[in-house]
Amino acid sequence: MVLIRRAPYSGRLNLFIYTQKMKILTLAIIVPTPLLLWLRHLERKWHLLVISLVLLLAVLVLGLSLPSPDAIRINKVKTRTSVYVSPKFVLEPGSVADKYFYNIHFPRGHIAMKYFNAEVIDEEGNPIPLHETYLHHWVIERYYAQASYVEPELSGFEDIKDPDFKIVRNSGLCQNNVLGQYYGLGSETRKTDTHVPDPFGIEIGNPAEIPAGYEERWMLNVHAIDTRGAEDRLGCTECRCDLYNVTKDGWGQPLRPGYTGGLHCCYDGTKCSVKQGYNGVKRSLYLRYTVKWVDWSDSIVPVKIYIFDVTDRTDHSGGPSLQHDCRNEYNVEPCSVVDLVNDQCFDNQRAMITMPTGGYIVYGVAHQHTGGRGSTLYGEDGRVLCSSVPIYGQSEEVGDEAGYIVGMSTCYPHPGSVKIKDGETLVVGSNYSSSRPHIGVMGLFYILVAEHLPKSSLLSLDSSL
Numbered sequence: 001m002v003l004i005r006r007a008p009y010s011g012r013l014n015l016f017i018y019t020q021k022m023k024i025l026t027l028a029i030i031v032p033t034p035l036l037l038w039l040r041h042l043e044r045k046w047h048l049l050v051i052s053l054v055l056l057l058a059v060l061v062l063g064l065s066l067p068s069p070d071a072i073r074i075n076k077v078k079t080r081t082s083v084y085v086s087p088k089f090v091l092e093p094g095s096v097a098d099k100y101f102y103n104i105h106f107p108r109g110h111i112a113m114k115y116f117n118a119e120v121i122d123e124e125g126n127p128i129p130l131h132e133t134y135l136h137h138w139v140i141e142r143y144y145a146q147a148s149y150v151e152p153e154l155s156g157f158e159d160i161k162d163p164d165f166k167i168v169r170n171s172g173l174c175q176n177n178v179l180g181q182y183y184g185l186g187s188e189t190r191k192t193d194t195h196v197p198d199p200f201g202i203e204i205g206n207p208a209e210i211p212a213g214y215e216e217r218w219m220l221n222v223h224a225i226d227t228r229g230a231e232d233r234l235g236c237t238e239c240r241c242d243l244y245n246v247t248k249d250g251w252g253q254p255l256r257p258g259y260t261g262g263l264h265c266c267y268d269g270t271k272c273s274v275k276q277g278y279n280g281v282k283r284s285l286y287l288r289y290t291v292k293w294v295d296w297s298d299s300i301v302p303v304k305i306y307i308f309d310v311t312d313r314t315d316h317s318g319g320p321s322l323q324h325d326c327r328n329e330y331n332v333e334p335c336s337v338v339d340l341v342n343d344q345c346f347d348n349q350r351a352m353i354t355m356p357t358g359g360y361i362v363y364g365v366a367h368q369h370t371g372g373r374g375s376t377l378y379g380e381d382g383r384v385l386c387s388s389v390p391i392y393g394q395s396e397e398v399g400d401e402a403g404y405i406v407g408m409s410t411c412y413p414h415p416g417s418v419k420i421k422d423g424e425t426l427v428v429g430s431n432y433s434s435s436r437p438h439i440g441v442m443g444l445f446y447i448l449v450a451e452h453l454p455k456s457s458l459l460s461l462d463s464s465l
């Protein structure tokens, strides 16, 4: 079936070709305005004839420019959506859950991931605001497991040492399995766009890549802090060791001297100080997550996931065999009184990261904690590749909680416009307000990189359909 429609207020004729499989090809034909004006002055009966001629021309152009009818099967494949709920975690005022859920519900098969979002809900499915349950982070990690393998409960992802269990990390570049996740965000989850633009996608479940006898599985790590009745909400969310009365980390090792806060003080089962006399019920919570994907096809251009860490202290003198040293967290020292008076209180951290192979950025987003003022990724020559700034909440409402980062702005460069060269050294910068100290903050930059562009740039694909 072929439909033709003039887009309102423009000289564009949209030609929709519905193939048998209901895969839709959209062609945008730009009709010069004089022709449209002329068309308007014609009598009605001639309209059909002119449109038919345009259509015939379009079909001819299509027929000539495409190698085979098969090549028309572009892109507009059906996007599927699945909504899942994680196993439960139980929190009471002050308590912390840092759970690793293995072999979670996830789309199966050879597919391209297009979108991932999540939120904390209660047993009735009500969304929980950040000022009650602070979502420090969640991450989704990929691994292969022998079909019969049962993951040890309560075990950290990187702690599992078993030949039946193989972590499949992203493209890098932190050492070992640090920051190897496919997706992961924190308090900003609700208002951060994660969609991968057409015709790109994150390829997973390719049977040719999964080792014989293994299957692809997914791990969800949720780290949440119940700050109802907290003596110091920000202190609890920044995991200040004194508020948690913690002197040893989650493995029972003494904290290193000078360590005042961060993930080593708010591990699973720890408790942040709550106002005396505060009574709040223990409750069961869940992470509800939404995945969108499409079946894999040759028309999808795969993208690689890179996560950069502003604390990465790679020694760049070492040549190609660089050992990265990503520390995840850092502290922001308070500024001087002079700077405070002059409103000049910013803490800027930078890290250099050399990309073994380059490509085209199709998406970018940063991750920061409260106090964050934005993060920028630069090329070797100082050009800005992507900037991402926090959106702070303004009210008590879910998704708009005052004082919290409820979203991060994203970059969607026009495909082909932002290129990283092979071997290029990038700079990631993370900017925080230092008008007060911050502990255990993060400065991550997540980008999706396509190593090549879609072959056919002839066809304009209308993703609004």
Ligand SMILES: *[C@@H]1O[C@H](CO)[C@@H](O)[C@H](O)[C@H]1NC(C)=O
Binding pocket: 245
């Ligand atoms: C803090 O921990 C110590 C033992 O590590 C304990 O003796 C003390 O009572 C705790 N303080 C509070 C306020 O919970």
Ligand SMILES: *[C@@H]1O[C@H](CO)[C@@H](O)[C@H](O)[C@H]1NC(C)=O
Binding pocket: 346, 348, 373, 374, 431, 432
């Ligand atoms: C840090 O953020 C502040 C406030 O948005 C801005 O004025 C300043 O220029 C930024 N600094 C850098 C190095 O980006």
